[in-house]
Amino acid sequence: MPHTAFWHTPLALAPWSLRPWLSERGSLTQRLIAHFPQLTVRVLQQGFRRPHPDETQILQLPSASHVATREVLLCSQGRPLVFAHSITCRQHLQAGFHLFERSGSRPLGALLFADPCIRRSALAWCKLSPRHPLWQKAQAAVGGQAATLWARRSVFYSGAAQLLVTEVFLSDFLLPSPCEPI
Numbered sequence: 001m002p003h004t005a006f007w008h009t010p011l012a013l014a015p016w017s018l019r020p021w022l023s024e025r026g027s028l029t030q031r032l033i034a035h036f037p038q039l040t041v042r043v044l045q046q047g048f049r050r051p052h053p054d055e056t057q058i059l060q061l062p063s064a065s066h067v068a069t070r071e072v073l074l075c076s077q078g079r080p081l082v083f084a085h086s087i088t089c090r091q092h093l094q095a096g097f098h099l100f101e102r103s104g105s106r107p108l109g110a111l112l113f114a115d116p117c118i119r120r121s122a123l124a125w126c127k128l129s130p131r132h133p134l135w136q137k138a139q140a141a142v143g144g145q146a147a148t149l150w151a152r153r154s155v156f157y158s159g160a161a162q163l164l165v166t167e168v169f170l171s172d173f174l175l176p177s178p179c180e181p182i
């Protein structure tokens with residue numbers, strides 16, 4: 001299956017208002033809290049699933065494997081802002097990300113950014129293709145209203161353990177102003 005996201009998209013191709021969100025190196029949750037009231041985490045699913053084709057390569061996973069998967073919506077006053085999809089392999093749950101399964105409605109970032117030993121890769125971003133698996137999931141979360149969906153992803157490292165976090169920006173609060181080309 002061909003890659004359905006070009007994760008080396010230049011930031012300059014993203015809508016101007018979205019760029020600081022795509023390139024935020026700190027906690028996205030904390031940035032959302034600073035800009036939006038009553039941020040909550042709605043857990044959509046947490047369990048073991050097959051990784052997406054463009055995830056097996058980045059985490060060097062065997063394609064037939066199942067990985068620990070967490071999908072949430074970050075909402076402000078009930079309005080979905082970000083769809084987040086995070087995965088880690090089974091053996092890294094015990095060695096590195098043991099709190100991944102117990103995060104519940106606490107934002108994963110609160111755990112990841114509290115541990116000074118956890119490092120983060122460079123961020124990558126792209127405009128999702130409607131063929132990307134995360135496109136369908138994110139659209140379903142917002143009732144199929146979004147015309148374009150930009151996403152970012154990065155890998156968190158705890159020793160040799162890896163956690164891949166992908167965040168899809170949902171709400172029109174990020175769309176460019178009318179005078180700015182998309």
Ligand SMILES: C=C(O[C@@H]1C=C(C(=O)O)C=C[C@H]1O)C(=O)O
Pocket residue numbers: 026027028029030041070071072074082084085086103106107108109110112165167
């Ligand atoms: C990694 C962070 O945690 C956020 C919360 C997540 C969750 O609770 O599953 C997943 C990704 C992020 O949007 C962050 O705040 O930067």
